[in-house]
Every structure is written in structure tokens, then in C-alpha cells.
Amino acid sequence: xxxxxxxxxxxxxxxxxxxxxxxxxxxxxxxxxxxxxxxxxxxxxxxxxxxxxxxxxxxxxxxxxxxxxxxxxxxxxxxxxxxxxxxxxxxxxxxxxxxxxxxxxxxxxxxxxxxxxxxxxxxxxxxxxxxxxxxxxxxxxxxxxxxxxxxxxxxxxxxxxxxxxxxxxxxxxxxxxxxxxxxxxxxxxxxxxxxxxxxxxxxxxxxxxxxxxxxxxxxxxxxxxxxxxxxxxxxxxxxxxxxxxxxxxxxxxxxxxxxxxxxxxxxxxxxxxxxxxxxxxxxxxxxxxxxxxxxxxxxxxxxxxxxxxxxxxxxxxxxxxxxxxxxxxxxxxxxxxxxxxxxxxxxxxxxxxxxxxxxxxxxxxxxxxxxxxxxxxxxxxxxxxxxxxxxxxxxxxxxxxxxxxxxxxxxxxxxxxxxxxxxxxxxxxxxxxxxxxxxxxxxxxxxxxxxxxxxxxxxxxxx
Ligand SMILES: Cc1ncc(COP(=O)(O)O)c(C=O)c1O
Numbered sequence: 001x002x003x004x005x006x007x008x009x010x011x012x013x014x015x016x017x018x019x020x021x022x023x024x025x026x027x028x029x030x031x032x033x034x035x036x037x038x039x040x041x042x043x044x045x046x047x048x049x050x051x052x053x054x055x056x057x058x059x060x061x062x063x064x065x066x067x068x069x070x071x072x073x074x075x076x077x078x079x080x081x082x083x084x085x086x087x088x089x090x091x092x093x094x095x096x097x098x099x100x101x102x103x104x105x106x107x108x109x110x111x112x113x114x115x116x117x118x119x120x121x122x123x124x125x126x127x128x129x130x131x132x133x134x135x136x137x138x139x140x141x142x143x144x145x146x147x148x149x150x151x152x153x154x155x156x157x158x159x160x161x162x163x164x165x166x167x168x169x170x171x172x173x174x175x176x177x178x179x180x181x182x183x184x185x186x187x188x189x190x191x192x193x194x195x196x197x198x199x200x201x202x203x204x205x206x207x208x209x210x211x212x213x214x215x216x217x218x219x220x221x222x223x224x225x226x227x228x229x230x231x232x233x234x235x236x237x238x239x240x241x242x243x244x245x246x247x248x249x250x251x252x253x254x255x256x257x258x259x260x261x262x263x264x265x266x267x268x269x270x271x272x273x274x275x276x277x278x279x280x281x282x283x284x285x286x287x288x289x290x291x292x293x294x295x296x297x298x299x300x301x302x303x304x305x306x307x308x309x310x311x312x313x314x315x316x317x318x319x320x321x322x323x324x325x326x327x328x329x330x331x332x333x334x335x336x337x338x339x340x341x342x343x344x345x346x347x348x349x350x351x352x353x354x355x356x357x358x359x360x361x362x363x364x365x366x367x368x369x370x371x372x373x374x375x376x377x378x379x380x381x382x383x384x385x386x387x388x389x390x391x392x393x394x395x396x397x398x399x400x401x402x403x404x405x406x407x408x409x410x411x412x413x414x415x416x417x418x419x420x421x422x423x424x425x426x427x428x429x430x431x432x433x434x435x436x437x438x439x440x441x442x443x444x445x446x447x448x449x450x451x452x453x454x455x456x457x458x459x460x461x462x463x
Pocket of ligand 1: 109110135136137138139227228229261262263264265266267268337338339383385386414415
């Protein structure tokens, strides 16, 4: 019998993170300060410790993981890699399907891989509290956990619709010692402004980011922690791919194709970057394809424009080069809360634009159909976000059934869905609709963006 669960020994927790920056096909375009219209990081240095800023702009390929961080990682890392033999059988596919499972972390997803590191560097530089936003509640839980590990306080602004849909995520964050507020809230200028215009505003990640950033900027003792998009976050996630590569090596396999869901792009990048490094350094055994999967309700890469935009609704952040649906995007309240961000990591945008990464989008009914088959074969209930990657992997395996190809498919199961029972209840009772975000809405948002910054297209030469 092929080994279904591939585990490495405790000493296999990676010692270094891998950065894709020196291996990108062209230099990453800079952030732009909209005041000066020149490269500038705006408020960024006021929000993060020096070590994180250094990692954000570092050109180094390998960065040492501090021993204190590795020690906390050791609570759940290395995570298991599974061969989905029961799913393969159900699909009658000649393909081999592997998945790396990050749901075994204490908060239940990949997010603590960076949360622990961020809390550590802030603690080292004397910061006492971190403020952040959360969509699905996964990132908030992770930062609450990271702060708890290093004795920091944590304040979480949780997108209101998720706060209402997922009360137990709030309780988890509170169990880890965090304070949680539904966003938009009346605690910040940006929250109050939005509530005044629209008291029933369901919230968005963009709004919650504005609130958390404002909190950090207006309090000396506090910094801000971000769960995705930034280079340092994606860097910290590479423990996932580095382990997966080693685990596959032990069974003599190498992926032909890698699937991951994308909200901001951190989990997928964490998985595929080390394989991308193999490819560009001529070490790869195969011409592996990297496929990012998003929600049709929030199609940043498949329908958004690759342009400079703000990372948050209140336009506190500098302009970031990325695929975007517009910083004023109010997402439909789909259950994959972690995929409801308007933008995407600049590194991923660059790789998509250079055709190094392919993209796909699925609606929420399709992804829950895939999740159901996965649950009923593999037994794990996935979070709605990675159900997008499962759908991609299943479609690929079905293609292999037609062509007879024995591809090795790897996907990331980046979190469990044990707090997503409402979503599953809605799905099983037929209440979910296959929503597609209209292209016209993206075009309208781009018109508003160009009206705000009539010179915006001049920056296109940078990307
Ligand atoms: C379980 C899970 N998967 C995926 C995501 C999407 O983020 P990213 O693309 O950065 O991994 C989130 C974000 O909250 C999440 O909670």
C-alpha cells in the first residue's frame, strides 16, 4: 500500500524561509505614494517592526527562521501530507492526488505560519499590542494565537458579516486572549464614517484593514499585523512548500500541477514558491504548472485589472501594483470569507501577468459539491476557501481520466471547516446561489479609481 500519510520527523521543521523575489521574471514594481506619485512606502514603516520591513524589501533568497519561532512551529509542524487514495478511487482517475494539510495548526489553518513570526518580531522590538482585521476569522485566530505565544495583546476587527456568521471564531480568538470588534465599528474614524453613510454595511476586508491600520497608527504601543498580500507574509508561508517538497521526495514523487485557493495569495504562494525555485534554478524534475483558484464572487485576478490601487478602503495604504476589483469593493456575502479581498499579492499579480501562474475561478455551489465529495472520501471537512483548490484538483483528475495521464496533482488544504457549519448547512439545504461578480461592476470601480487619480495610467509603465 502506498503510504497515505507522509510525516517528517520533528527536526524537519525548515530552518530557512525561501523568498521568490530574486527569482521573479522581472523586478517587483515599487509601492507608489499617491501624494508624490513617486515610489514611496507611505505609512508602512509606522506599522511594522524593523525586522519585518527588512524582510519586506529584502532581495535575499533564503532567510533564517529564528529558533523561538521554530520552537512554536514545532507545536504542529511539520504538517502531514496525504495521498488522497480514496478520492482518486472515487474519481476513477489514473492521477495521483496529494494534499498538504494545514488544518492541524492550533487555530486551524496556515495563517499562524506568519502570525507567530510577526508576533515574535514585534515582541523583540518592544511592541505590546497588535491590531488586525479578519474576514473568515482564520487570520484573527492565528494572530491571537501568535500574540498569546509571545505575551502580546491583540485587537481584531472582524468583517461584520463573518462576525455574525461565525460567533465561535470570535470565541476562539477570545480564548486566545484577543479583543474582537465587528467592522465597521465605532472605534475608528474610518469605521464611524462608513456607519454614518450606511448603518447596515456588512463590512469588507478593505474596511476592516482601514480600521486596524488606523488603530495602530493612533496608538504608540501598537503595531499592525497583516495576514496576506505582503512579501514577508508569503515568505513565512514557504515552510508549507519546503516541507511538502521533502515529503514528496520521500515517496519519490514530484508534482505536475499545483493548486491553491487565493484570497490575498499567501497560502498558495507558500506552497508553490519552493517548486517555482526548483523550476527557475533548473532543479525541477518536471515542468510543473501552478494554478491559482479564486471565487467567481470575488474574481480579483480573472476579472480585475492589473493596475495600481490602495490595499484598503480608506486609502491609508500606498498604491500597490496588483490585480484589483477596486478598493471600494463590497463583496457579496459568500461563505469563503477569506477570499473576499479586492486585491492580490503583487508577486502573484506579476507572475500571472508574466504567464508563470495560471488562474481559474469557481462559484460557491461548485466548490461545495467538490467539498462534499472530498468529505465523503477523505473524511476531512475543508474550509470553504480550500474547497476551491479541491475543485481544481478534482477537475484536473477527471481530465486525466479522459486522457489516461498519470499526473501527480498537489493541492493545499489550508484549513479545516469546523467553524463553517452554517455554510455547510446552507449548502445542504440548497440555499447557496452560484454568484458571479459582474464585469461591469469592475469597470465602474476602475472608472472611479481613474477619476480619483487621473494620472493612474502613467504608472502602468512600471508594471
Ligand atoms: C482558510 C483560509 N484559506 C485561504 C485564505 C485566503 O488567504 P490567502 O490567499 O492569503 O491564503 C484565508 C484567508 O483568510 C483563509 O482563512
